[in-house]
Amino acid sequence: MDGAQVGALEREMDARRHLLSPAEEMAKLGSTSRPLLAYGEGIHVVGTNGRRLIDGPAGMWCTQIGYARREIADAMSEQALRLSYNSPWYTVNSPAAELSARIAAMTPGDLDRVFFTTGGSTAVDTALRFTEFFNNVLGRPLKKRIIVRKDGYHGSTSLTAACSGREGNWPNFDIRQDRIAFISSPNMRLAEGRSEAEFLDFLVDEFSSKLAELGPDTVAAFLAEPLQASGGVIIPPTGYHARIKAICEANDIVYISDEVVTAFGRCGEWFASEKVFGVVPDIITFAKGVTSGYVPLGGLAISERLLARVSGDNARGSSFTNGYTYTGHPVSCAAALANIKVIEGEGILEHVRDVSGYFAEALNSLSGLPLVADVRASGLVGCVECLADTERAVAGDLDRRLGARIDAICFDLGLIVRPIGHMCVLSPPLIITRAQIDEMVAILRQGILRAADELARGEIF
Structure with missing residues (x-):
């Protein structure tokens, strides 16, 4: 064997002996490697x-x-040599500032304020924590429940895992939380003979019934992917999101569109919520495609209308203290800007x-x-x-x-x-x-x- 083959075998053994991978089948731990x-x-x-x-x-x-794009590698290298890190608690870096403006120009409605995280799970977690902050500042400590769908997936933090309706991920973890309520997946294969229009009515009525059961004054957020990606590419009936959003508006419920998968081109638009699925959310989360996977980055865009209710003269002495060591990381943001340039240029x-x-x-x-x-x-x-x-x-x-x-x-x-x-x-x-x-x-x-x-x-x- 040549040196490369020997090195590969050594790395495979390293993985078997020391690496714990996501979704690891524990009965085979140490005996196989991917x-x-x-x-x-x-x-x-x-x-x-x-x-x-x-x-x-x-x-x-x-x-x-795709892989091996020198434009991204060069942007990361140049930024790392210029400024490899800054503390987001005390300073701001130029790539993060520029990227926030670029994303604000892409989002629908007034979702013009961007908060950066380390990936999709922390983006959704931050969005949900914002709804906690929002209602606490407004003096509504009981308005904390979150409505989600079966077969949805939203992440791997304790809170986002609890919001994920793929029950195959639940065994041996303490997933269930009383504040999380599930409604049906909008999967036409589960329509039980209903037409698309009839199934849509059923889903909307179910949401209204769940809201009445819980009490609108206790529900803070509805969290939904435009299409349920990890649930099996479940595409809802036409008009589904807009009708749910209208009910949310009537009950002062924050509508969160989880676009960790669908944003940055997957459905042919920068963001799919409005142009593909017909809804302008209150918050959009993103990750994955923002850097084409070259380096971790996630975030969320928040409605200025929401923020106005808890900022300025309405802040009531509050601070949104949620944050991460790598929020707005300059190298990640530089990679995202280069990624956007490639997507636009080509x-x-x-x-x-x-x-x-x-x-x-x-x-x-x-x-x-x-x-x-x-x-x-x-x-x-x-x-x-x-x-x-x-x-x-x-x-x-x-x-x-x-x-x-x-x-x-x-x-x-x-x-x-x-x-x-x-x-x-x-x-x-x-x-x-x-x-x-x-x-x-x-x-x-x-x-x-x-x-x-x-x-x-x-x-x-």
Whole structure:
């Protein structure tokens, strides 16, 4: 073996012996390790064994402009040499100030004030903490409940995990909180024979009923992704968000749009809330695509109307003391500014709008295959839902094993899929071409067909 191969084996052993990864299967701790990547370029990553893989999930919904972009690396290097850090409690750096102005120009309505965090979880946590601060300053200490949806995902802090309706993440953690209330996922597969319009009415009525049950004077916020990404790319009925927002406005409830996944081009817009899903929220959270994953950064944009109620003459001596050591980190903000420049300069938003229909059609070409129960897509994020019995709406253990098997086959064929249980999710880098979409979907087709054959032969049970 040459030196590179020896080094790769050493790193694999380091990972087995010392690394605790997210979603670690504890029975296998120390006995296995995840594939070790050597480098990335464009929409591909390459393993230390030389295997070249299409990055179907764009890392974790985030590598918008692809890998190995020198523009980002140069911006980070130049900023690190100029000013590598500043304390956000005492000073401000230029990249953070400029980035806040750029983001304020992108957001809908009057969401013109930006607070930076370290990632998506801390962005959502900060948004929720702001609603606590907001109601305490206004003298409403009981107005603290948060309404969220089943199958939603909002992060990994204690509070954001409690707001995440994917119950598979709950075992062995003390997740439940009395202040969190759940309503249904807006998943048409759960509509039980209702039309889209009827299902929308049901969902809105359910929200109103939950609000009446809890008492409007106790509810601080409604927290929702424009589409439920980790829940399986669940796209709500048309008009859903606007109707819920109207009820929130009538009851002085803060409407938080969690755009950690959908912002910065994933749906063909800087932010998807208004232009794609028809709602102007009170707060928008973001992360992931803001730097295309080159370095951690998150944040939120807050309505000036909300802030006016607890600032200036209305501050009542208060300070918003929430913050992080790396809030507005200069290198991260410099990377984000360079990322925005690339997206603008190469017309990537326009490209996403141009190819998103083609992407949806390519995924829908899988609809007639065995195992395929549903196909959903918006922008450049899609899901192929696979079930052993496609007539059922709820997945079981066999279906989750099928999803894992499809993922493994696709990996061997050169495609990384985001397997969320039985759902095969693809959210590729935004620079993907039509030919690369064809290649990606062709591999997924083979993965589904091979898994179906194995199931028929009794090899998956």
